[in-house]
Amino acid sequence: MAEFKGYRAGLPTIKQIACRLNDKIDDVCAWLHLRGVQEANDLVCKNPTRSDKEAGSFRICTKGPAPMDGGRRGLWIDHATGEKGDAFDLVKYITGVDDIGAKEIGMQILGWNGETIPDLPHVHERPKHEQVDDKQAEREAKKKGYALSLFIGAQEKIAGTPVDLYLKGRGIDLSVLGRQPHAIRYAPACPVGNGRRCPAMICCRQRGDGTQVGVHITYLGKYDGKWTKSREVDPVKKMMGQGPGSFVPIARGNSGKPLKEADEGSSVLIAEGIETALSLSVALPEDRVLAALSVTNIKNIELPPSITDVYLCMDADESGSTARTYNQAARVFKEQGRRVFCVRPPAGFNDFNDVARASFDASSETEAENAPF
Template sequence: MLNERARELAPDLLPNGVFDPPTGSPTHWKTSNMDDVKSGSYSLTVDLTGKYVGHWHDFGGARPGEEDGDMLDLIRIRRCGGNQVDAIGWAKDFLGITNGDRSSFERARRAIERDASAREAQHAAEIQKIRDGARNMWLHAAVLPGTPAELYLRGRSIDCRALGRAPGALRFRPDATNKEAGSKLPCMVAAIVGLDGAHLGTHRTWISQRPDGSWGKALLADPKLTLGASKGGFIPLWRGDGAGKLATIAPGTDIYVSEGIEDGLSVAMGMPDKRIIAAVSLSKVGSLQLPEQAGSIIIVGQNDPYGSKAVDALEREIGKLQARGFKVRIIYPPRTPIGGGGAPDPAAFNTAPAFKDFNEWLCKDPDGFFGRKAGRAVA
């Protein structure tokens, strides 16, 4: 019953948030994090409609116990100092339920359910419209070769021609609408698919041409956004030596999983025989749809500081994969300067990463890229 009142509760519990979209019929309430500070970024999202109405998730590396939940959890954290009993009492008062009075409960329940069916039907139609729009955006885009999107990747030292082919999931649109810019901008679009091959959503990377003629990410606060669904889905970047869809890989085939497109394709530049997908965001690694016959799931790691929210979030996502029975390993770009010789200094391993991620390694040291073992593989 609380979840059905999410559109009323979320702005009250998280007053510094915003509706998304800001006009029309919003589907989400977004704020910075559980502290609800004004920061210009929106990592905590509350679903206001659909199957998961009232449920929320913090995609920005939340504190333990504050990663996700429903309206009762939000009340417990934001209003009751973490006390569940107090949260239940607060909720009963809010819903007008009198302790021990079954009739008051039934009246509240019926009031909540009256409009639920119509709301769900309307939401289903809206979601289908968004998914159709995301699919059409990708279908009506140009294939990658010869486009500014290919030049953008080449500016990141990712040469599809050297690889011998371009990823079929990546395309180019010269006119993708960007709300932040208030105009249409050039954009690399990527298909997000499920294990069955269904198109779930479209990832967008807006790009712009620099004064020297090269192409880079557009100067926007959020140059990368997703249209449609992405949870459980992935961007198929590289088939390696295999053929066919991810669902039909040979038993024991390892799957390399990057967070973003550029890191995944960088690994393809160094190990073109590997099967590589992008998870779209770190928080969605644990929910990836993956074939049961896969070998190891190898995470394409980044050199984030030990103890950081990103490291904690990655550990949680790995735990989700392991709980589903998958074997998980991680590879990292070098943490010690290349050419130093000898064993890595443990202190330097903690404090002085040579490269933040695989794409930075590829860009800054192309001759040494994968010239030696790529970081560490850890269970």
């Protein structure tokens, strides 16, 4: 039998360290200061590498068997960006180090040093997130189907429902449009987990070709006579189904056509959050508006060639890594031959939803070349 590389002197390989880190994923999360809420087998927490305002899409499997035993313990995924990997990848992802640096950190977490020769696992291959077993694609298809079934089973008309009242509490009155976005519905008893159910706003996510790929859920609660985000459910927002490149289509604008049939030379406004995008659609009913659901995901959205102008609708205080992420998205769209504009709320407002509460003024827009791109 061929001898595995690294066994001779008891020196662990990356594959072996990754295997043991998957087993010790709780220690890995503690070392990386990743804290969140346990939801079934997953630790759900904010992604510290991006402007993750609410936990929900970044999930780390901390329970059950490890990949070497046919399970998923130690594997992680950010449904908003599509980034994923095992525990070793997680160390690299959060800290920004290379393989050598991650190997040193991994050995530190495991308590391995030059004087301690560990009991090394016999690892032929390092299982990847998408290679855990032959039923992975089938499982993903079932998740997508379940997610879309929640949307299909939800109430289509939201006027007068808790969703409508929640949005009005955020300064968003869809009645001024004379119509509601088809992608938004009300679920009176949306599953939370562990047999619990809660009222929720459920939004359908799709790709540029119109394919429905998942949902975004915001759980709601009534406090002091007002509907707002639930205080009993954590995380209060959740994404289900496939994530990268998907978005919530908020408004089609004057054309009334789906994105894939957009008129030649038309434009699109892209915002991060659903409430921000809805605020824009109410203020600018003639424009097409999409909600990307995360800043990191904006660059993944596939637009048809007929869209020539892209407006990136940012919050007032976007800086640092978030500004760089917008910059990346701007570069992607400009390389596709499109014009890119940066749109920020007027001075004194944090985001466009704040503006919606005080009568929107969309006068501030700058060409990308003069913006922070």
